[in-house]
Each structure stands twice: as C-alpha cells, then as structure tokens.
Amino acid sequence: MPSVETGSPGPLTASPPVRLQFAQKAFxxxxxxxxxxxKAASDPFHPGRWEVPGGRLDxxxxxxxxxxxxxxxxEEVGLKIDPGPPFHLWQWFMDDRSPDVRGGRIRVVAAARHCRPLTLDVAFGNQDESDHLDGCAWVPLDAVCSYPLIPSLRPVVRAFLPLAR
Incomplete structure (x- = not known):
C-alpha cells in the first residue's frame, strides 16, 4: 500500500482581497x-476605447x-434620461488601485439598461476627472460593433442590438 503523507500542507498565504462593486450602464x-x-488617453484601464455612459454605485x-x-x-454626458429595465447582467474584474490595498482586485457586477433620452444635447461640463472621457458620438446601430469597444462590453452590445431594432 502506498504511503500517504498527513502533515501540514505548508504555510498558508493570504490571497489578495477581492471587493465587490455594482455598476449600471445606460444604453x-x-x-x-x-x-x-x-475613454481618454488618461484612462488607466481602456484608453481610447468606446463604451456607454454609466458607472459604479457608491x-x-x-x-x-x-x-x-x-x-x-x-455627470458624464449632460443628458436627462428615463431609465428602463435591465436587459443584461455581466461581470468583469479589475485591479484595485486604492492606496490602502496591495494586489487586490475588484469584481464588478453590472446591469445594462435601455434608457430613453429626455434631452439630446450632450455636454461634458458635469464630468468628474475620474470619468476619463474625452468624446462621445451618436453611433448608428449598424456601426456600433465596428468601434473599438471595451472588451467586456462586446457581449452586452450583441445582446442589445436585436432589442434596439
């Protein structure tokens, strides 16, 4: 019969913390x-990539x-909207860049919502520096997938387009 070792598995190392956050994106x-x-060139995660307005909930x-x-x-685009129901849920992970966390990660769970605009004139005067946005566009639905999207947004856009037509 083979021998089986029954000792301590060795020193345990603490895994980096993972924080959970919730976000919403407005289609x-x-x-x-x-x-x-x-996203602006200053964005620490996806410079130059395209997405839809929204953000994480405090x-x-x-x-x-x-x-x-x-x-x-x-705040991001200066529009007033009528929020619709969520049509898609998804998640992504990102590095936690909080000064008090080393090596930590953030798991973001997000809801995509189809929203109706109550105003159409886009304005950037309400943005916070942390938004890291430098432009926007009203993109024809058949051209949306040709834009360099944030990777985690691609499946959400594919779920959205049949609903929007």
Missing part, C-alpha cells in the same frame, strides 16, 4: 443611434438605482 438610443462615450450612497443611473448619465 441610450435616439433616431436609430446609440450614444457612446470614448456603497454608502443613498440613491436608488434609477437615481444612480440618472446621475451617472447627467
């Missing part, structure tokens, strides 16, 4: 076009989900 359409925003905030997506869109 805003008007006239057969989707409003997309471009855990300690007192906004409900509809108010959160309204605020994100207002």
């Amino acid at each position: 805003i359409t008007a006239g057969g076009r989707l409003l997309m925003v471009r 855990v300690g905030g007192d906004l409900d989900l509809d108010d959160h997506i309204r605020r994100e869109v207002w």
